[in-house]
Amino acid sequence: MFAKRRAMRFEKASKSRTYLFVDNAVLSGGVLEFIAFFTMAPQILHLPEGLTPEQIKELDGISDSIHGKRLSSLPVVLIGQLARADEYSSISGDEMLSCALGIATEVHHAIGGRIVMVDVKTQAPGLIHFL
Numbered sequence: 001m002f003a004k005r006r007a008m009r010f011e012k013a014s015k016s017r018t019y020l021f022v023d024n025a026v027l028s029g030g031v032l033e034f035i036a037f038f039t040m041a042p043q044i045l046h047l048p049e050g051l052t053p054e055q056i057k058e059l060d061g062i063s064d065s066i067h068g069k070r071l072s073s074l075p076v077v078l079i080g081q082l083a084r085a086d087e088y089s090s091i092s093g094d095e096m097l098s099c100a101l102g103i104a105t106e107v108h109h110a111i112g113g114r115i116v117m118v119d120v121k122t123q124a125p126g127l128i129h130f131l
Contacts, residue, residue, distance in 0.1 A: 016041035036084035036091050038100050043078035061114050077104045080119035
């Protein structure tokens with residue numbers, strides 16, 4: 001699991017930031033219990049070959065090329081590792097995504113950027129629809 005194995009390493013290397021949701025009821029009793037989390041990171045979206053120049057320009061916002069070469073990738077903000085503990089339905093996937101998009105909006109205002117990408121692994125074992 002990402003949260004246990006890699007989140008701290010990625011955090012220390014400034015590769016990503018992991019945002020945690022805690023159970024306030026048990027926190028008041030002195031116990032820290034995570035109910036959900038998501039990770040955000042800068043990422044590169046590699047564009048498929050079949051896109052038209054107009055489609056690329058629409059994604060980029062300015063042009064379909066740089067220095068005369070077709071754009072092959074664009075910077076994005078990645079929302080990944082979106083997860084919730086099975087026993088907690090008090091927070092929905094929609095709420096988690098809304099929180100992540102709020103952070104992406106802050107990034108947009110600070111440094112620009114046009115695209116937010118959500119990492120989806122449809123074949124992941126144990127994947128549960130929780131929106």
